[in-house]
Amino acid sequence: xxxxxxxxxxxxxxxxxxxxxxxxxxxxxxxxxxxxxxxxxxxxxxxxxxxxxxxxxxxxxxxxxxxxxxxxxxxxxxxxxxxxxxxxxxxxxxxxxxxxxxxxxxxxxxxxxxxxxxxxxxxxxxxxxxxxxxxxxxxxxxxxxxxx
Amino acid sequence: xxxxxxxxxxxxxxxxxxxxxxxxxxxxxxxxxxxxxxxxxxxxxxxxxxxxxxxxxxxxxxxxxxxxxxxxxxxxxxxxxxxxxxxxxxxxxxxxxxxxxxxxxxxxxxxxxxxxxxxxxxx
Numbered sequence: 001x002x003x004x005x006x007x008x009x010x011x012x013x014x015x016x017x018x019x020x021x022x023x024x025x026x027x028x029x030x031x032x033x034x035x036x037x038x039x040x041x042x043x044x045x046x047x048x049x050x051x052x053x054x055x056x057x058x059x060x061x062x063x064x065x066x067x068x069x070x071x072x073x074x075x076x077x078x079x080x081x082x083x084x085x086x087x088x089x090x091x092x093x094x095x096x097x098x099x100x101x102x103x104x105x106x107x108x109x110x111x112x113x114x115x116x117x118x119x120x121x122x123x124x125x126x127x128x129x130x131x132x133x134x135x136x137x138x139x140x141x142x143x144x145x146x147x148x
Numbered sequence: 149x150x151x152x153x154x155x156x157x158x159x160x161x162x163x164x165x166x167x168x169x170x171x172x173x174x175x176x177x178x179x180x181x182x183x184x185x186x187x188x189x190x191x192x193x194x195x196x197x198x199x200x201x202x203x204x205x206x207x208x209x210x211x212x213x214x215x216x217x218x219x220x221x222x223x224x225x226x227x228x229x230x231x232x233x234x235x236x237x238x239x240x241x242x243x244x245x246x247x248x249x250x251x252x253x254x255x256x257x258x259x260x261x262x263x264x265x266x267x268x269x270x271x
Contacts, residue, residue: 015224019215026212034204037164041200044168045193059200066208074214082221083214099228113218147172 008099009092013113015085023083027067027126034063035132037137046144053131056136064123071122084121091116150210157206163199167192 003011038059042052068080075082079092093114095101118128126132170192216222226234234240 014219015217016215016219019217023214023217026214030207030211033207037200037203037207040164040168041196044164044171044196045188045218046171059204062201063208066205067211070208070211071214082216082218083218112205115217127265139187142166147168147175 003109005095005097006089006091009098009115010090011069012099013092015090020085021078024121024125027084027122028131030067031060031063031126031128031132032135033137035060035128036139039136039141040143042136043145043147046148047140052140057131060128060132061123064128068119068122078114080118080122081116084115084118086115086117087120088116101108112126153206153210155206157203157210160202160204160206161196164203167196167199170195257271 030125035056038056042055045055047055071083072079093100093116171188174188174192214226
């Protein structure tokens, strides 16, 4: 059986597990902090049921967007692929079955390797639908209970 | 980036606290009046939203710096910076050639008591 794209990617260009963990931890702590703040704001605005969750969605999109902009700025336009492994476990962007990287992906000009689908880690990762959501509900209910 | 982000986040938190206090006072005052409108005034809503944007901007700016995940880039960065973070430091900084025979002879002379103690810089 030929090796899958992911295995080839990891052979050609291995990941550093410590760095992956560090980046994911940074993202998770950022999301848990901001979602608690979102909860406080939702409580102050006294939002109800669906509106509150919609507010959480919009706020998370805002935070992820800011984070992505900062990431683009700091990496010189490379994007999330240089810092997050993506859902495919570190598959290189634009690679075929034989291990040739077509056009070098978007970062080809700079000699950098980007991982496929890494933007998904920035926008949906970091516990957005898990721990961060519970922090949001905590802040929302707490402030809502105190203020009303 | 550190001071600026902290300042923005702190300012946003102050705004948020003020918005919360205002909302509290508003509900206290309007619960006694006859009018049933408990909707918040626009300025409190705008203040809360602005503070949210400020605090999240400050937190995002103040987030820890991300590290490159590709081994090649990471290793290159370490190589350029140097220092104790390099895991291959033990291999890269080693002693040069070492004259084993001369050292053995020195030791033998010393243990026989011919020469007192060889000076350390004479290697």
